[in-house]
Amino acid sequence: MATGQPIVALTGVSKDYHLGKVVVPALRNVSLAIEPGEFTVIAGPSGSGKTTLLNLIGCVDVASRGQVLVDGQDTGTLTEKQLTRLRLEKLGFIFQSFNLVGVLDAYQNIEFPLLLQKTLGKQEREKRVRDLLERVGIAQYAHHRPGELSGGQRQRVAIARALVTQPRIVLADEPTANLDSHTGTAILDLMQELNRAGTTFLFSTHDPRVVSRAGRVVRLIDGEIADHDASAADRLAIQ
Amino acid sequence: MILFRIALRNLASHKLKSFIVGGLLAFGTLLLVVGLALLGTLDVSMEKSVSNSITGQLQAYSADAKDKLAIFGNMNGGTDIGTIGDFARVRQVLESHPDVQAAIPQGLEGGMVYGGNIIDTKLEALRQAEKAGDKETSAVVRAHVRRIVGLLAADMAKIGEVTDLANASTETRQAVADLATAGNDAFWQDFDRDPLAAMEFLENKVAPLALNAEMLFFRYLGTDPVRFAKAFELFEIVDGQAIPPGQRGFLFNKLNYEDAVKHKIARRLDKMKDRLEDGKTIADDTDLQAWVKLNKVQYKEITFQLDDRATKQVRESLQKHLSSTEVALEKLLPLFFEVTDANFATRYKLFYDVVAPHLMLYAVKIGDTMTVKGFTAAGYPTSANVKVYGTFRFKSLDKSALAGSLHMMDLMTYRDLYGYLSADKKAEIELLQKASGVKEIKREDAEAELFGGGGEEVVDAGAATPTDVAVAASPVDEAAAATQVAAHGPSKPAGGLGERASNATKLYRDELNKRVYTQQQIDTGVVRNIAIILKKGVNQRAAAASIQALLDKEKLGLQVVDWRTASGAIGNFLWVIYSVLAAALGVIFIVAIIVMNNSMVMATLERTREIGTMRAIGAQKSLIVQMFMAEAVTMALVFGAFGAGLAGIIIAVFNHIGLPAWNDVTIVLFAGPRLYPTVGLHHMLIAGVLVSLVTLFSTLYPAWLAMRVTPLQAMQDAE
Numbered sequence: 027m028a029t030g031q032p033i034v035a036l037t038g039v040s041k042d043y044h045l046g047k048v049v050v051p052a053l054r055n056v057s058l059a060i061e062p063g064e065f066t067v068i069a070g071p072s073g074s075g076k077t078t079l080l081n082l083i084g085c086v087d088v089a090s091r092g093q094v095l096v097d098g099q100d101t102g103t104l105t106e107k108q109l110t111r112l113r114l115e116k117l118g119f120i121f122q123s124f125n126l127v128g129v130l131d132a133y134q135n136i137e138f139p140l141l142l143q144k145t146l147g148k149q150e151r152e153k154r155v156r157d158l159l160e161r162v163g164i165a166q167y168a169h170h171r172p173g174e175l176s177g178g179q180r181q182r183v184a185i186a187r188a189l190v191t192q193p194r195i196v197l198a199d200e201p202t203a204n205l206d207s208h209t210g211t212a213i214l215d216l217m218q219e220l221n222r223a224g225t226t227f228l229f230s231t232h233d234p235r236v237v238s239r240a241g242r243v244v245r246l247i248d249g250e251i252a253d254h255d256a257s258a259a260d261r262l263a264i265q
Numbered sequence: 266m267i268l269f270r271i272a273l274r275n276l277a278s279h280k281l282k283s284f285i286v287g288g289l290l291a292f293g294t295l296l297l298v299v300g301l302a303l304l305g306t307l308d309v310s311m312e313k314s315v316s317n318s319i320t321g322q323l324q325a326y327s328a329d330a331k332d333k334l335a336i337f338g339n340m341n342g343g344t345d346i347g348t349i350g351d352f353a354r355v356r357q358v359l360e361s362h363p364d365v366q367a368a369i370p371q372g373l374e375g376g377m378v379y380g381g382n383i384i385d386t387k388l389e390a391l392r393q394a395e396k397a398g399d400k401e402t403s404a405v406v407r408a409h410v411r412r413i414v415g416l417l418a419a420d421m422a423k424i425g426e427v428t429d430l431a432n433a434s435t436e437t438r439q440a441v442a443d444l445a446t447a448g449n450d451a452f453w454q455d456f457d458r459d460p461l462a463a464m465e466f467l468e469n470k471v472a473p474l475a476l477n478a479e480m481l482f483f484r485y486l487g488t489d490p491v492r493f494a495k496a497f498e499l500f501e502i503v504d505g506q507a508i509p510p511g512q513r514g515f516l517f518n519k520l521n522y523e524d525a526v527k528h529k530i531a532r533r534l535d536k537m538k539d540r541l542e543d544g545k546t547i548a549d550d551t552d553l554q555a556w557v558k559l560n561k562v563q564y565k566e567i568t569f570q571l572d573d574r575a576t577k578q579v580r581e582s583l584q585k586h587l588s589s590t591e592v593a594l595e596k597l598l599p600l601f602f603e604v605t606d607a608n609f610a611t612r613y614k615l616f617y618d619v620v621a622p623h624l625m626l627y628a629v630k631i632g633d634t635m636t637v638k639g640f641t642a643a644g645y646p647t648s649a650n651v652k653v654y655g656t657f658r659f660k661s662l663d664k665s666a667l668a669g670s671l672h673m674m675d676l677m678t679y680r681d682l683y684g685y686l687s688a689d690k691k692a693e694i695e696l697l698q699k700a701s702g703v704k705e706i707k708r709e710d711a712e713a714e715l716f717g718g719g720g721e722e723v724v725d726a727g728a729a730t731p732t733d734v735a736v737a738a739s740p741v742d743e744a745a746a747a748t749q750v751a752a753h754g755p756s757k758p759a760g761g762l763g764e765r766a767s768n769a770t771k772l773y774r775d776e777l778n779k780r781v782y783t784q785q786q787i788d789t790g791v792v793r794n795i796a797i798i799l800k801k802g803v804n805q806r807a808a809a810a811s812i813q814a815l816l817d818k819e820k821l822g823l824q825v826v827d828w829r830t831a832s833g834a835i836g837n838f839l840w841v842i843y844s845v846l847a848a849a850l851g852v853i854f855i856v857a858i859i860v861m862n863n864s865m866v867m868a869t870l871e872r873t874r875e876i877g878t879m880r881a882i883g884a885q886k887s888l889i890v891q892m893f894m895a896e897a898v899t900m901a902l903v904f905g906a907f908g909a910g911l912a913g914i915i916i917a918v919f920n921h922i923g924l925p926a927w928n929d930v931t932i933v934l935f936a937g938p939r940l941y942p943t944v945g946l947h948h949m950l951i952a953g954v955l956v957s958l959v960t961l962f963s964t965l966y967p968a969w970l971a972m973r974v975t976p977l978q979a980m981q982d983a984e
């Protein structure tokens with residue numbers, strides 16, 4: 027599926043956090059490229075830098091050193107406003123705790139990014155939201171508020187919200203962590219199906235089930251990439 | 266829009282909090298709209314009552330004035346607001362201005378008049394009877410006077426029981442001696458030998474001791490009565506007639522005339538009648554009960570005034586009405602005044618049919634010529650005789666003592682009293698000089714001669730005015746009396762310098778009251794302030810500035826103020842209410858701001874993840890701020906509209922039933938007994954803007970906090 031230009035390209039990226047006078051390195055000299063159509067997992071134990079890496083790619087944080095290119099744009103040179111715009115146009119987010127807007131129903135939560143984009147008319151918006159509701163299998167819950175939905179249903183709403191702007195890549199931070207195994211499997215099935223239909227996914231996780239489904243695994247240990255092989259041996263090693 | 270949808274949902278999901286904050290906003294809006302509507306209406310009604318009764322829309326007075334003009338503000342009229350030397354010229358300039366309808370001359374002063382003295386009245390009747398040779402009436406009146414002397418002597422004896430009269434002041438000892446003389450049989454047996462001397466003794470020595478020789482203090486407005494009546498639409502004559510054009514004269518304000526000049530018991534009965542008609546009952550109302558009691562104990566106010574013939578008539582009527590065989594009027598009258606809700610109407614009628622015709626119902630009657638005493642600008646006592654033509658009132662303000670305390674006097678008499686040397690005054694001085702043989706009087710001496718002493722104080726206006734001895738008895742005129750004694754010795758007008766001057770002045774003064782002045786004569790001379798009536802539809806503020814500019818250009822040395830400033834305390838009253846309203850609203854809105862701010866800060870903290878998520882999926886900071894604003898505006902709109910709507914209903918109800926005035930001041934403020942407030946679109950708009958500002962202000966800090974939430978906070982939450 028590779029098309030020549032990667033969606034995400036990291037070159038020599040480091041990220042330091044400052045705790046008082048102590049500098050804590052979260053990422054060290056990471057280089058990584060994500061090609062369109064990938065279903066990639068960033069694996070590693072807690073504190074290994076998975077979330078930091080995802081934040082840099084997700085343009086919600088900036089690197090201390092090195093270059094992060096998202097859809098060809100160097101995030102280090104963009105203003106906060108431009109970064110926000112980049113997130114809106116090119117990225118989709120799926121959170122561990124779903125992070126839906128509690129006062130809006132499923133339909134409205136999914137529609138929300140489109141309203142921020144202000145590019146589609148009402149009818150196009152409705153069509154796209156309805157389609158997605160169907161695809162993620164919660165059409166009958168369109169007008170339920172998050173409080174009235176189960177965890178799996180909420181994550182399905184979150185997935186639909188991440189996909190509604192047709193982003194270049196969907197970033198998912200531990201998407202199955204708050205779900206029971208049955209639901210988690212169903213959600214992974216859904217994402218894999220969406221991946222097959224063309225959406226690029228990048229996960230952070232330490233859930234072996236997610237890793238076992240990955241097309242490619244990037245293993246992080248102490249902020250460094252230990253390994254990025256896509257072979258089954260790798261998967262087994264992490265298991 | 267999505268933001269309002271989120272806002273509404275947020276408000277709905279925190280119902281209690283929304284209702285507390287919203288309740289505050291709604292109450293604030295309600296207070297604001299009701300307050301603004303009431304004050305707006307008050308402003309209009311007050312302008313109507315104040316500017317259409319006395320002040321005009323604008324007032325002009327001396328730019329050099331030491332004090333500020335305060336038409337309702339200063340009860341003694343002694344503020345130094347300077348003078349306007351040449352009214353004719355100022356009038357001409359003012360009325361040449363395109364905005365000015367009329368310029369009305371004015372001057373406020375305080376004065377006093379002696380209320381009718383029963384002995385004086387009876388002596389006058391005696392004189393008439395003697396002159397006519399009516400022996401029977403003369404005998405009845407003499408008996409009445411003798412009875413009064415007896416009552417006075419009895420009162421004096423009572424005083425003697427508690428104080429040592431032998432060691433009392435010279436005046437008191439003299440009074441005791443005079444009463445003894447007048448009570449002596451010999452005095453009355455000798456009466457016919459020299460009736461004039463006897464009457465003079467009674468008039469000079471005994472009459473001043475009579476109980477009801479009351480002094481009436483009042484304020485009056487010196488003005489051009491004809492032009493005043495034309496300029497002020499609320500002015501109307503109640504009893505009698507207007508002062509004839511060009512003539513001197515006096516008009517009592519109806520309310521004060523009834524309150525202060527009418528016979529006490531009659532007045533009390535009138536007030537009882539009004540109150541009963543208002544739906545109160547003697548059985549329940551404590552004021553009415555108190556008045557009944559007062560009437561019962563004050564029967565002497567009546568018996569004192571009745572001669573034998575009248576006593577007999579009243580006794581027979583009361584006996585018949587009360588089915589009583591009691592002979593003493595002193596017992597019949599208290600029985601008669603023991604009124605109840607059932608018999609009040611009959612007794613009220615009987616009082617006016619049977620008793621009142623024998624009483625001096627008013628201390629000064631319409632048609633009387635009374636002597637008004639006052640002080641000149643320089644502080645000398647002064648007096649003028651002026652005919653009472655009638656009473657007047659200001660329409661719809663007739664129940665307010667504030668508007669009802671100001672009487673009216675013609676400008677010529679006013680100037681005389683105030684001590685300005687008018688053409689008439691000059692003539693009088695010349696006459697005095699001639700009559701008294703004084704060759705030359707310096708300006709300053711002339712004033713002393715005219716106002717401080719000399720024959721002038723001896724002149725009586727007639728039955729209802731005091732003698733010069735009465736003057737001496739009043740402390741205010743002590744200086745005058747002293748001057749008088751020093752100049753002429755004992756002030757009996759028994760020949761000599763004083764009498765000649767006095768007679769000349771009296772004749773001159775009688776003639777003055779018949780004189781008719783031209784408008785030119787009325788206008789020429791001093792006034793203290795000028796009411797400026799503007800043409801309809803003229804902008805007051807612009808007119809004031811332009812008139813001031815004109816007066817400055819003409820170098821007239823005058824300042825122009827609006828009716829509000831000119832009216833003094835009452836003009837500030839509205840500002841006081843405005844301030845109270847502003848303070849109340851301030852407190853409410855500050856509380857609203859604190860509560861709202863607090864609850865929104867809490868909401869921001871609660872919603873950190875939600876805000877972070879929105880930021881992460883691409884919402885700009887500005888959108889987050891807008892979201893908070895939308896919440897505040899929704900709140901302001903929903904609850905503000907509710908408060909304003911409720912306020913509209915309240916005002917509509919007030920407008921329908923009218924807000925009753927509860928005292929003197931409110932009658933003037935309301936321009937009548939009830940206020941019918943209206944609410945304008947601008948009141949709603951002001952309220953809307955203010956409430957929106959308050960809510961937006963209370964949103965600033967939480968919105969700033971929300972703006973600082975980063976998308977990372979949505980992510981970190983996951984770990």
